[in-house]
Each structure stands twice: as C-alpha cells, then as structure tokens.
Amino acid sequence: MSIKKVLAVARWEFIEKVRTKAFIISLILMPAFMALMMVVPSLIASKPDTTTIKIGIIDKTGRITSALSSDLIDKFKLPNGKPNYEIVPVTGGHREDANNMVLDGQISSYVVIDTNILTARKFEYVSQNVSNIKEIERLQSSVKDIVETEELSRSGVNPEIVKAASKPVDLETVKLSKTGSVEKAGVGSGLILGYVFTIVLVIFVLTSGQLLVRSVLEEKSNRIVEVLLSSLTAEEMMTGKIVGLSLLGMTQLAVWAAVGLSFAGQAAAYLTIPSNVWWVGVFFFLGFLFYASVFVMAGSPATTEQEAQQATFYVMMVLYLPIVIAFAVAQNPTAGYLKVLSLIPFFTPSMMAFRIPVQSPDLWELVAGATILLVSTYFCMIAAGRIFRIGILVYGKRPTFKELARWALKKG
Amino acid sequence: MLQVEHLRKTYSATVALDDVTFEVRPGEIFGLIGPNGAGKTTTIRISLDIIEPDSGTVRFNREKLTPEKKNVLAYLPEERGLYRKSKVIDVLVYFGTLRGVQPVEARKRAEGWLKKFELSAYGNRKVDELSKGMQQKVQFISCLLHDPELLILDEPFSGLDPVNQILMKDMIRELKQSGKTIVFSTHQMEQAEKLCDKICLINKGKVVLYGSLSEIKKSHGSNAIHLEFEGESWRLRELSDVATMDLYENYAEIKMKDGIDGQILLKRAIDLVTVKKFSIEEASLNSIFIEAVSQRDQPGGEKNVN
Numbered sequence: 001m002s003i004k005k006v007l008a009v010a011r012w013e014f015i016e017k018v019r020t021k022a023f024i025i026s027l028i029l030m031p032a033f034m035a036l037m038m039v040v041p042s043l044i045a046s047k048p049d050t051t052t053i054k055i056g057i058i059d060k061t062g063r064i065t066s067a068l069s070s071d072l073i074d075k076f077k078l079p080n081g082k083p084n085y086e087i088v089p090v091t092g093g094h095r096e097d098a099n100n101m102v103l104d105g106q107i108s109s110y111v112v113i114d115t116n117i118l119t120a121r122k123f124e125y126v127s128q129n130v131s132n133i134k135e136i137e138r139l140q141s142s143v144k145d146i147v148e149t150e151e152l153s154r155s156g157v158n159p160e161i162v163k164a165a166s167k168p169v170d171l172e173t174v175k176l177s178k179t180g181s182v183e184k185a186g187v188g189s190g191l192i193l194g195y196v197f198t199i200v201l202v203i204f205v206l207t208s209g210q211l212l213v214r215s216v217l218e219e220k221s222n223r224i225v226e227v228l229l230s231s232l233t234a235e236e237m238m239t240g241k242i243v244g245l246s247l248l249g250m251t252q253l254a255v256w257a258a259v260g261l262s263f264a265g266q267a268a269a270y271l272t273i274p275s276n277v278w279w280v281g282v283f284f285f286l287g288f289l290f291y292a293s294v295f296v297m298a299g300s301p302a303t304t305e306q307e308a309q310q311a312t313f314y315v316m317m318v319l320y321l322p323i324v325i326a327f328a329v330a331q332n333p334t335a336g337y338l339k340v341l342s343l344i345p346f347f348t349p350s351m352m353a354f355r356i357p358v359q360s361p362d363l364w365e366l367v368a369g370a371t372i373l374l375v376s377t378y379f380c381m382i383a384a385g386r387i388f389r390i391g392i393l394v395y396g397k398r399p400t401f402k403e404l405a406r407w408a409l410k411k412g
Numbered sequence: 413m414l415q416v417e418h419l420r421k422t423y424s425a426t427v428a429l430d431d432v433t434f435e436v437r438p439g440e441i442f443g444l445i446g447p448n449g450a451g452k453t454t455t456i457r458i459s460l461d462i463i464e465p466d467s468g469t470v471r472f473n474r475e476k477l478t479p480e481k482k483n484v485l486a487y488l489p490e491e492r493g494l495y496r497k498s499k500v501i502d503v504l505v506y507f508g509t510l511r512g513v514q515p516v517e518a519r520k521r522a523e524g525w526l527k528k529f530e531l532s533a534y535g536n537r538k539v540d541e542l543s544k545g546m547q548q549k550v551q552f553i554s555c556l557l558h559d560p561e562l563l564i565l566d567e568p569f570s571g572l573d574p575v576n577q578i579l580m581k582d583m584i585r586e587l588k589q590s591g592k593t594i595v596f597s598t599h600q601m602e603q604a605e606k607l608c609d610k611i612c613l614i615n616k617g618k619v620v621l622y623g624s625l626s627e628i629k630k631s632h633g634s635n636a637i638h639l640e641f642e643g644e645s646w647r648l649r650e651l652s653d654v655a656t657m658d659l660y661e662n663y664a665e666i667k668m669k670d671g672i673d674g675q676i677l678l679k680r681a682i683d684l685v686t687v688k689k690f691s692i693e694e695a696s697l698n699s700i701f702i703e704a705v706s707q708r709d710q711p712g713g714e715k716n717v718n
Contacts, residue, residue, distance in 0.1 A: 002479060008509040016498055222493035227554070230460040230487040231510040233479050390464075 009240025056110030194354035213299030235385035287349025293380035322350035419468035443608035486555035511558035643685035
C-alpha cells in the first residue's frame with residue numbers, strides 16, 4: 001500500500017469537505033443548537049424569584065406555622081437578602097377565605113396542616129398552579145423536617161440532639177490507582193464520561209459515515225472511480241477516504257469541544273478528570289476509524305442513495321448496541337464480563353470509556369483492546385476496498401450477502 | 413509496452429470478451445476499433461486493472477501491472493467525470509498526486525497545460541461552471557500531468573466539435589512525437605485511419621482483424637472502386653459480380669469479386685447513373701471494417717451469438 005497515495009486521497013477528502021458550506025454550517029450550528037438546548041432550560045429553571053412569595057397556612061395543630069415560617073426564612077433567601085417565602089396564617093382558618101385570598105392575589109398558594117399530621121403524615125397544597133415543583137419540594141421537605149423533629153421531641157429527645165443527628169453525611173470517593181497514587185473520583189463522573197463518549201462517538205460516526213458513503217456514491221455515479229482505480233488500488237482509495245474523513249470528524253470534535261468547554265467551563269470543573277484519560281482519546285479515534293470502515297464496507301456495494309441508506313441502517317443498529325449495554329454497565333462498571341466485551345471491537349471504545357474513569361483496566365487490556373480494534377479496522381478497510389472494487393461494475397442487481405462475503409475474502 | 417493475452421470476460425449470460433490478444437509496441441498509436449458493444453471498453457478496463465478478467469493476462473513491459481507501475485499509465489474514460497463542485501486546478505492537482513506527482517510540481521504542470529489549452533482563466537473556477545468541451549479538455553489534461561508513458565483513451569473524439577476534434581488529433585500526434593505510446597478506442601473509422609499505426613478490430617468480443625494498418629490495407633488489395641456519381645443510387649444495386657458495396661447517396665465504395673476487372677463495372681455503371689469520378693484505390697478502413705463485421709454476421713461465417 002502506497003502511503004503517499006493514501007495521504008493524497010485523505011488530503012483531498014479532508015480539504016474538499018472542510019470547504020463545503022454544509023460542513024461549515026454544521027460546525028457552527030450544532031454547538032449553537034446544543035448550547036441552546038442545555039442553557040435555555042437551565043436558565044429558565046434556575047431563574048430565582050425576585051419578590052417574596054406569600055404562602056397561606058391553615059394550621060389546625062397550631063404548632064407548625066412558626067416552625068415552618070422560620071425554617072423557610074432560614075433556608076431560602078432572595079438575591080437581595082430578603083426571605084423568599086413568607087408564611088401568612090389564614091385568619092379564621094376557613095378554606096373559603098383562603099381560596100378567596102389566592103384568587104385575589106394576596107397569597108399565591110396555601111397549605112392545610114391537619115391535626116393528625118403526625119400520624120397521617122400528609123398535608124395539602126392548594127394553588128392555581130400546582131406544577132411549581134421547586135416550591136412544592138421545598139415546602140414538603142421543610143414540613144417533613146418539622147414533623148420529624150416534633151415526633152422525636154415528643155418521645156423525649158432533645159431537639160438539639162435531633163438537629164445534630166439529622167445532619168447529612170457527605171460521601172467522598174477516593175480512587176486508588178494501580179500505581180498507588182490517590183485521586184478523588186466520582187463513580188458518577190465516570191459514567192457521565194462513558195455516556196457522553198458513546199453518544200458523541202455515535203453522532204460522529206453517523207455524520208461522517210454518511211459523508212463517506214455519499215462521496216463513494218458520487219464517484220461511482222459520475223465514473224470518476226474509473227480514473228481513481230486506474231491510478232491506485234481500491235484499498236488505498238478506501239483507506240485514504242476513511243482517514244481523511246476521520247480527520248474531518250476530529251476537527252469538528254476539536255472545535256466543538258473547545259466551544260463546549262469554554263461555555264461549560266464551570267460545570268466541567270466538577271468532573272474529575274482521571275489521569276489516564278488520554279487512553280479515552282485513543283479509543284475514541286480508533287473507534288471512530290473502526291466504525292467508519294464498517295460503514296463504508298456496508299455502503300460500498302450500493303449504487304443509489306436508497307440502497308446506501310438501507311445498508312447503513314443495519315450498521316446503525318450495531319452502533320446503538322453499546323448505548324443499550326451502557327445501562328448494565330452503569331450498575332457495575334467493574335463486572336467481569338465487561339472485560340470480555342472490552343475486547344470485542346464493536347464494544348471496545350465505549351466499554352473502555354466506561355471503565356477507565358471508574359477503575360482503570362490493566363495496561364495489557366488497554367493495549368490488547370487498542371490492538372484488536374486497529375487490526376479489525378485494517379481488515380475492514382481492505383474488505384471495503386475489495387467489495388467496492390468488484391461491486392463497482394455491478395448494476396441493477398444488488399449483491400447477496402454470500403457474494404459480498406466472497407468478494408471480501410477474495411485475494412486482491 | 414502492453415501485452416494483452418487471451419482475455420475472457422463474461423457478464424452473467426453474455427460473453428463480453430473471448431480470447432482477446434494483442435500487443436502494443438512502444439511509440440505506437442494503437443487503435444482499438446469496433447462497433448458499439450463490441451467489448452472495447454471492457455478490454456480497456458481490464459488492461460487498466462479496473463476490473464478483472466475471468467481468464468487471461470495483461471502485462472506491462474512483459475511484467476505484471478503492479479500498483480506502482482500504474483504511475484506511468486494514463487486513462488481517459490469514455491464517460492467523462494470530474495468533481496463538479498471543486499476547482500479545476502484542485503482537481504488536476506489531485507489527479508496528478510494520485511499518480512505520484514508532488515503537489516507543487518503537479519500544480520506547476522497543471523497551470524502549464526491549462527495555458528496551452530487556453531483555459532488559464534478557468535483554473536480557479538468550479539468544474540460545474542465550464543462548458544462541456546472545456547471539461548473534456550480538463551479531463552484530457554488530467555491524463556498528462558504525470559508525464560505518462562502509455563495513454564489509454566476511450567473514445568477520445570466522442571462529443572467533441574470539429575475544431576476540438578482537430579485539437580485532439582494534433583495532441584495525439586504530438587504525444588507520439590514526444591515518444592509516448594497511445595491506445596485509443598473508437599468506432600469512427602476516419603479517425604483511426606488517419607492516426608493509427610496498428611489496429612485491433614473487435615466485434616462481439618472477438619478479435620476480427622489485427623495488425624499494422626498499412627498491411628491490413630495491402631492485404632485487402634488496392635482494388636477498391638471509389639465511385640462518385642449523380643442519379644438514382646439504388647440502381648447500383650443491380651450491378652452483378654460485386655463482392656461488397658458501401659453505398660451512399662452519391663458515393664459508393666465497391667469491391668468486385670475475385671478476377672473481375674473494375675473496368676467492366678465502370679461500363680455497366682455508366683448505364684445506371686452519371687459517373688462523376690471513378691478511381692481504383694486501397695480499400696478504406698471503413699469498408700474493411702464493414703466487410704469484416706458483416707462476414708461474421710452472415711450465416712455460414714462465424715456463428716452469430718444473437
């Protein structure tokens with residue numbers, strides 16, 4: 001295989017695609033869209049109240065009102081330092097009065113605490129808008145605390161002790177790496193990394209894979225392919241295309257990552273980055289190459305866009321498999337069977353991405369996984385080249401799977 | 413330069429090529445001629461290793477065609493195709509680098525050729541923006557960038573206007589003079605006759621005639637009667653002792669049966685039409701072609717595949 005020619009093809013595919021409007025648009029639009037999706041809802045959700053909200057209370061026990069009021073004032077403040085909530089006892093304690101107060105706008109909602117709250121353990125929230133989850137959750141947790149405290153002090157426990165005893169316990173996970181060095185790591189952050197990794201990989205393979213198949217189809221339909229094949233081997237051509245479009249994908253990823261990190265700089269700081277994270281990058285690149293070559297292999301016998309779409313549909317199903325398995329992985333990222341899956345090319349990239357941040361696989365596993373992936377990629381590229389070369393002059397009739405297998409195995 | 417031996421290729425039920433053998437010598441202009449669907453393009457594709465034969469071999473300078481050796485070949489396909497959305501100069505440089513030329517050198521050469529073909533102004537245009545004729549020139553330039561030893565041109569004259577046909581013909585001659593070997597396919601006998609040193613006539617996948625053009629013409633004798641006339645051409649069909657006749661409205665090329673003197677034909681023809689010009693010359697390639705092809709098709713000749 002002539003590296004020079006492979007590089008010539010790779011260079012062409014890269015430069016010609018980078019210049020297209022479609023690529024430039026996707027480069028800018030996609031992050032903009034994602035930013036919109038992430039930032040806007042959180043902006044809306046976390047938008048703090050600006051004025052104190054008045055909440056009515058019908059307290060049939062007579063003991064909850066003051067405790068709830070002080071608890072809410074303690075916990076929730078407006079940006080200007082004033083209390084977020086003000087508890088307003090409903091004079092007379094009738095629901096009709098309370099309802100009128102809500103309708104008049106004197107209070108936005110009210111709660112009804114029955115005398116049997118300690119045993120029934122429930123209270124009522126009345127409002128015109130019962131989907132204000134933030135407010136409801138806060139009320140619920142406050143009332144729960146108050147009821148608990150009251151119950152305990154009834155049975156003779158000192159409220160101070162109750163307070164001290166009910167303080168939350170923080171959990172700090174510490175990962176001991178093979179070399180004995182200690183670093184803080186969250187199981188959660190590992191799983192997030194794994195998920196993000198797999199999903200981003202799938203998105204990239206799909207977009208670039210489609211580009212690849214389309215470029216092959218174009219050359220087939222305008223017969224440029226004859227000139228190409230009289231200049232270099234089909235294997236060189238396919239390898240060049242896959243490498244070129246992979247670089248294109250990596251460029252896209254780099255730009256997006258840079259944009260993403262600069263936007264989410266704050267949030268990213270919470271993710272603890274494990275020391276061997278660069279292996280994740282290695283598996284991303286190799287995984288991308290592998291899936292791309294599988295994609296081309298599936299798409300290369302096609303002569304029309306529809307045929308190509310059908311063929312690549314099956315590849316997409318395979319691509320989604322790791323996402324499905326990811327749920328099982330989330331339960332126990334150190335399970336033994338994952339070691340086996342990690343060595344099967346279709347799963348290697350995402351399995352490694354799940355495992356590396358949680359408990360790093362042995363070095364031999366990493367090396368073996370990468371090697372298997374690389375070798376499989378090589379064979380897929382060769383097979384794609386052969387299938388392509390033989391399929392090139394087959395028109396009208398779609399080759400059977402048996403024929404494809406024979407082509408792929410045939411010596412060049 | 414190029415040795416093609418015993419090629420056989422079948423497409424499901426049809427035999428596209430059957431025992432095709434020929435050799436192209438260095439410095440020759442070699443014409444691969446035959447009617448449409450004869451197997452010319454299939455022969456070319458196999459020669460260039462684009463498709464594989466069922467059996468038979470193609471050798472280049474008596475050796476197997478390896479990927480590295482492809483760098484000294486050039487191919488102009490019949491169905492022209494360039495990247496439509498890309499710049500002319502970029503496409504040319506790309507095709508050059510695919511044949512092993514350094515990008516900088518390829519660009520320099522591409523600019524030189526564009527100038528020669530009076531296309532300098534179009535180097536930075538997209539291929540799409542060029543006329544069909546210009547695109548064909550660009551495609552031809554793409555064959556020249558790597559200074560090939562052997563050029564294989566599939567129907568180089570098809571789709572060209574008369575001016576550009578002349579340009580193409582001059583280019584082929586020029587390339588021969590600079591020591592290149594050229595193989596081209598055509599079904600236009602006039603072009604082949606004017607250019608070729610050697611021809612290989614293929615019909616229905618088989619080699620019907622093969623050899624140097626002058627020898628083939630000699631073997632067909634210099635007893636072809638060229639007749640220019642006025643009058644009702646169909647009346648010439650009444651002539652007897654005619655072996656073959658290629659009849660047009662006011663021109664006919666006639667071959668008499670062996671031993672029949674051409675003068676007799678003249679006498680008889682005068683009674684049928686007004687003869688304007690009468691000459692006995694070498695047969696034209698066109699009539700040789702028609703004779704060879706029709707002999708095969710006649711019952712009792714080579715068995716008709718259809």
